[in-house]
Amino acid sequence: MGTVKKLINGIESVVPDTLRGLAAAHPGLRVDEENRIVYRAAGPRPGKVGLVSGGGAGHEPLHTGFVGYGMLDAACPGEVFTSPVPYQMIEATTAVHGGAGVLHIVKNYTGDVLNFQMTAELSAEENIEVAAVLVDDDVAVHNSIYTAGRRGTGATVFVEKIAGAMAETGAPLHEVVRVAEEVNARSRSFGIGLSSCTTPSVGKPTFDLGDTEIELGIGIHGEPGRTRSTMRPARDLAWIAMDALHEDLPLSGDTLVMVNGMGGTPLIELYIVFAEVVDYLAEKGARAARSLVGNYTTSLDMQGFSITTCRLDDQLTRLWDFPVETPALRWGR
Amino acid sequence: MGTVKKLINGIESVVPDTLRGLAAAHPGLRVDEENRIVYRAAGPRPGKVGLVSGGGAGHEPLHTGFVGYGMLDAACPGEVFTSPVPYQMIEATTAVHGGAGVLHIVKNYTGDVLNFQMTAELSAEENIEVAAVLVDDDVAVHNSIYTAGRRGTGATVFVEKIAGAMAETGAPLHEVVRVAEEVNARSRSFGIGLSSCTTPSVGKPTFDLGDTEIELGIGIHGEPGRTRSTMRPARDLAWIAMDALHEDLPLSGDTLVMVNGMGGTPLIELYIVFAEVVDYLAEKGARAARSLVGNYTTSLDMQGFSITTCRLDDQLTRLWDFPVETPALRWGR
CATH class of the missing domain: 3.40.50.10440 (Dihydroxyacetone kinase; domain 1)
Structure with missing residues (x-):
């Protein structure tokens, strides 16, 4: 590279x-x-x-x-x-x-x-x-x-x-x-990397991924995840991530969901992943009552996504909906 | 590739x-x-x-x-x-x-x-x-x-x-x-591409750019711009883009500025470009009275940025500040 x-x-x-x-x-x-x-x-x-x-x-x-x-x-x-x-x-x-x-x-x-x-x-x-x-x-x-x-x-x-x-x-x-x-x-998160990131001080990718290779469970600094795997459709990748979350803490009820881009992935692809996440939740009797789709916790120019879920209750929902005014999140004010 | x-x-x-x-x-x-x-x-x-x-x-x-x-x-x-x-x-x-x-x-x-x-x-x-x-x-x-x-x-x-x-x-x-x-x-815009984009139906990059090559004046579909050039610091690239805008319509006064990512460029780099744009405007006696920094008009996974400027007057400023509530822009409501 x-x-x-x-x-x-x-x-x-x-x-x-x-x-x-x-x-x-x-x-x-x-x-x-x-x-x-x-x-x-x-x-x-x-x-x-x-x-x-x-x-x-x-x-x-x-x-x-x-x-x-x-x-x-x-x-x-x-x-x-x-x-x-x-x-x-x-x-x-x-x-x-x-x-x-x-x-x-x-x-x-x-x-x-x-x-x-x-x-x-x-x-x-x-x-x-x-x-x-x-x-x-x-x-x-x-x-x-x-x-x-x-x-x-x-x-x-x-x-x-x-x-x-x-x-x-x-x-x-x-x-x-x-x-x-x-x-x-x-809250639980799981990320999938389609590419490495490149730290400016190094100038070349932190690790190599082949043309069809991906990293399941990638960290936000390019550190390794659980395993290498091969590229597959968005639906399968979303379900792999959701299975990992569900296995750790069963998904149910009203859920706050973030489909997060790692920095180099276009928004159109994150919406495609989110559509699959919604299907997955429905199958578990849960639903994305609140959501964020976009780049919120990135890893420089890495391509890929992470999913974060948080089971909501009334108080947490009210606090999520509370007005906010920051560069990256802004509503209700 | x-x-x-x-x-x-x-x-x-x-x-x-x-x-x-x-x-x-x-x-x-x-x-x-x-x-x-x-x-x-x-x-x-x-x-x-x-x-x-x-x-x-x-x-x-x-x-x-x-x-x-x-x-x-x-x-x-x-x-x-x-x-x-x-x-x-x-x-x-x-x-x-x-x-x-x-x-x-x-x-x-x-x-x-x-x-x-x-x-x-x-x-x-x-x-x-x-x-x-x-x-x-x-x-x-x-x-x-x-x-x-x-x-x-x-x-x-x-x-x-x-x-x-x-x-x-x-x-x-x-x-x-x-x-x-x-x-x-x-309004005037000028974009600089650091990489190609890849349309899903093609599956490989629309064009090739060498390791140190960039495309000045790139379009939002990967169509060619004015010329190929070589990679250089963010400041120089921002000034090349701003010179192109200023030459077409001299910059002055209160200006609405967007530093837009092409889809694959991380936010941190867009803020670095924006800092240079502000310096450029100051030198011309203009200022970024309103601004957007982020991904707003992308080209799939292309890396690079574009700058758009619009000279404001009182009415345009009021209309820009008017409440808005959409997925990508939200304020004042």
């Missing part, structure tokens, strides 16, 4: 240039380019629990595209596929603290977990009450090159949306934590 | 399967799967001008993702990269007619133009007043394999949004036509 063309100015400037673009495109955001933190322009609201997330860049719109009313108060991007660092996160935590404590939303990767833990310790020294929710929804593998336990992927979007809504209603920290943990507990 | 993997069930079912997915994902839409028409679920509003657009599939979210309050009343997808047909469009035109006439928004490709003209003639027989606006914003080439004159690309999104808002305010057909034509007259 040859060189992969990327719209960048240089490897070091990928993240700063992205932040410049975000700041210019979204007047509702305030971007601290020096510390690499994206905030709501409106600043912290006294008495509201602050929500901070972060993780390696390359998964956009996660997390920077989910900053705004009803979701995050701040997002801290690291370098591509690299955890942000404690100095960034303590800065963000302090800045969004409105007196009611701060929730850290952490995807389960070793680097992220360690850096968020260190940030929590620093926050305690500053007398800021911090709690963390660990997202670990990916059923494909237990333990991986980056993770002890399951990886955190698409459910992060659900946790950020629903915990963000809960915080917006003025709920105290322990209630925001509870709902965040509940969303994670009810 | 090898086989390209696509999330489809078969070549014939690409469009029907996409429509099934759209219908399931968006309760605000009503999908006539037999006639391949996507409507607002709420149906036509008496006294409101109806807006119908359509064109080949493969450019999603264009046009089906722009059906809803404040934009289109109906969209008619053809097969991939193939015009819809008059029986579809007369059905849609009749269905959305609320007594105030119907505007057809037509991208300038020979097949689309002919089929929309035939539909207008059929509409006249049914005593429905129909007007058409032709979108021809792409400055890259005059005449092409599919087009007499300039091609219609990204400005279609601007025309659909602004004319849709105008219609929503209750303006009569001639005023909706006037504002649609004005948006087109003020």
Whole structure:
């Protein structure tokens, strides 16, 4: 495989240039380019629990595209596929603290977990009450090159949306934590890669896939999944993913479903997958009561998709429907 | 180049399967799967001008993702990269007619133009007043394999949004036509392809590009642009595109800017391009007063981007800001 063309100015400037673009495109955001933190322009609201997330860049719109009313108060991007660092996160935590404590939303990767833990310790020294929710929804593998336990992927979007809504209603920290943990507990994800991704610093694909090869259970950094397999129709791929989810946590009732593109897959194909997901759910007596179809938790230019499901109840549905105003999710306001 | 993997069930079912997915994902839409028409679920509003657009599939979210309050009343997808047909469009035109006439928004490709003209003639027989606006914003080439004159690309999104808002305010057909034509007259686009796209019926890339080759002025069906060139930093590519726009219609003042992904390019790279566009505008004494950064007028899985600019005035800005509620654009409501 040859060189992969990327719209960048240089490897070091990928993240700063992205932040410049975000700041210019979204007047509702305030971007601290020096510390690499994206905030709501409106600043912290006294008495509201602050929500901070972060993780390696390359998964956009996660997390920077989910900053705004009803979701995050701040997002801290690291370098591509690299955890942000404690100095960034303590800065963000302090800045969004409105007196009611701060929730850290952490995807389960070793680097992220360690850096968020260190940030929590620093926050305690500053007398800021911090709690963390660990997202670990990916059923494909237990333990991986980056993770002890399951990886955190698409459910992060659900946790950020629903915990963000809960915080917006003025709920105290322990209630925001509870709902965040509940969303994670009810959510499962499985991804299928049709191609590798290419990190800018490497310049060529992370791994090779043959013309008809695919990776079942792919991670969001190009890390391996369960097994290699051969390409087949969208219906079969959707059913493989849904079987993996259903096996881990039986699907039933009203379900929040995300069919997520990995970055290089066109929207038309994601809708085709979603149609199959709906058929699958019907067969299990479940239904996609709420859904997202698009690029929400990407892996640079990777082709493929992931499916995330979350069993809804009345409260979670209300919180999902709660108004939101961020670059990547916007409704009801 | 090898086989390209696509999330489809078969070549014939690409469009029907996409429509099934759209219908399931968006309760605000009503999908006539037999006639391949996507409507607002709420149906036509008496006294409101109806807006119908359509064109080949493969450019999603264009046009089906722009059906809803404040934009289109109906969209008619053809097969991939193939015009819809008059029986579809007369059905849609009749269905959305609320007594105030119907505007057809037509991208300038020979097949689309002919089929929309035939539909207008059929509409006249049914005593429905129909007007058409032709979108021809792409400055890259005059005449092409599919087009007499300039091609219609990204400005279609601007025309659909602004004319849709105008219609929503209750303006009569001639005023909706006037504002649609004005948006087109003020808009220019230029695209750069880093890769080919692959139509499902062909199964391999439409053209070959070397490891460091790019196509300047690429069309949205993989048709050639002005010239081949070599890959270079995002800043240089953004400036090449902006120079082409500025040369055709000098940039100044408040500008509506779209940095559009061609389908296979990750969001992070589009923000990097947008940051450069903002610098370019500043140098010309212009500014991106409103913007979109994302996948809006795609070309299947093509990698690359296009930039569309439209000089704003107070009325156009108000109409851009008007509430909209569609799968792909949603704000203020």
